[in-house]
Amino acid sequence: MSSIAIRPPTEVAGHVAATIDDIFAMIDGWRAVLEHGLSQDGALAAATVDPLVESFAVPAVSGGTLLTGAGFVATPGTLRDAEWHLAWWLGGSGVERAVRRLATIDDPSHEQFRDYTGLEWWRVPAQTGSRHLTGPYVDYVCTDDYTVTITTPVMVQGAMVGVVGADALVDRLERELLPAMRSGGTPATLVNASGRVVTSTDARREPGAILRGEGLIEAVRNAGESPVMLRSGAAVLACGDTSLALVIGV
Template identity: 75%
Template sequence: MTTTTTRSPADVAISVAATIDDIFAMIDGWRDLLQSGLTSAGELTAETVDALSETFAVPAVTGETLLTGAGFVAAPGALSDAEWHLAWWLGTTGTPRTARRLATIDDPAHEQFRDYTALEWWRVPATTGARHLTGPYVDYVCTDDYTVTITTPVVLHGAMVGVVGADALVDRLERVLLPVLRAGETPVTLVNASGRVVTSTDARREPGSMLRDDGLTAAVRALSPEPVRLADGTVVLPCGDTSLALVVGR
């Protein structure tokens, strides 16, 4: 006889948080390394940030990991020898996995130059001074696939000199998170703070789609530390401090 054990929505939320928290903790460690190393280096140069970033980014995207990209993106004007600069590495899909440096165009006069400070993964941490999870979105810069990006500010002497972070493909996250969601008592959808679907046990809710109900969207965006029950019985549960939420019962 086979016994199936189901888990409460609260337990599912805890498991989701544990998975994402591991990535957060890794990125926080990278931030600390950069802040310490750049303080010791004195003058901030592209060579300095490249060397420091490579030490953590390459292992992060070549090991057994959910990550497909990692590195540091400098604030415009923060480096003495480069107005715009990305020190970012991408993991390959082969076996064994290797890493390659992301090729970028850093000349604002070039027709293909892209101002990354206008993008959410830069703009929100720069505004709030806090870690941010962006996506899922189609990452046309790196992967051309649905991606989640986590970034956190790097601060020296009270000023943000850039952000450090990582990319994870949504399909890789789904392989890890869907079994956790399916072990729950009821169908659930995992969304970000904007109400955008990360993954769901409901096949009709594709990653990247939005939850449109006004009451539901407001509850998700509020991200109360306690579960919120809506009038129709839908429950919104925070997944720790990941900025993600479980939508249960709809």
């Protein structure tokens, strides 16, 4: 008889971390490109930003990647030729998968203008100076679907000139992560730092729902490589430094 290999929870958490870390590393590379390009005299302009961003964003969202959007969002007033500016590209769907640039309204007097500096994917990196994973949330601007957004600050001469980042559709992350999560042999749910479900082996736990339980949020935020045990019998493991955690056994 053949037996099915059961992966230990730490290995499952490691697979999640490696998947997200690949996205982190890609975005860190983009940040380096922008910080170098924009540090030149007179380079803080949309005319300089857009070609730089297009050079990495278009390949990143082309084909069958995990990413559905990528780009740069400028700090208001930083670029000399654009008070507000987004350089963001979206991957297509269907057979052709045509890539397009996100159309935006950058005039604050327009009734449909939206101040992006109040949104979590901007606000947290601006406050902390560090990268941040937002979501899952329904992205009504780009995809109308559950999305995870990762952003990190772009710094020039000690000032944040914007954030660079990427969007990943939750259903694409599920296709990548669920096989490993199921291989653990026990129910597993991946949550963000607020206990919001990213994906789960339990179909009743939909992306975006809040996973509740006594001590859960504290355990998620303090989890490490060793499992944190809850009174319910569930175990919580950090997925590296992604800010995500696996809740096992509930």
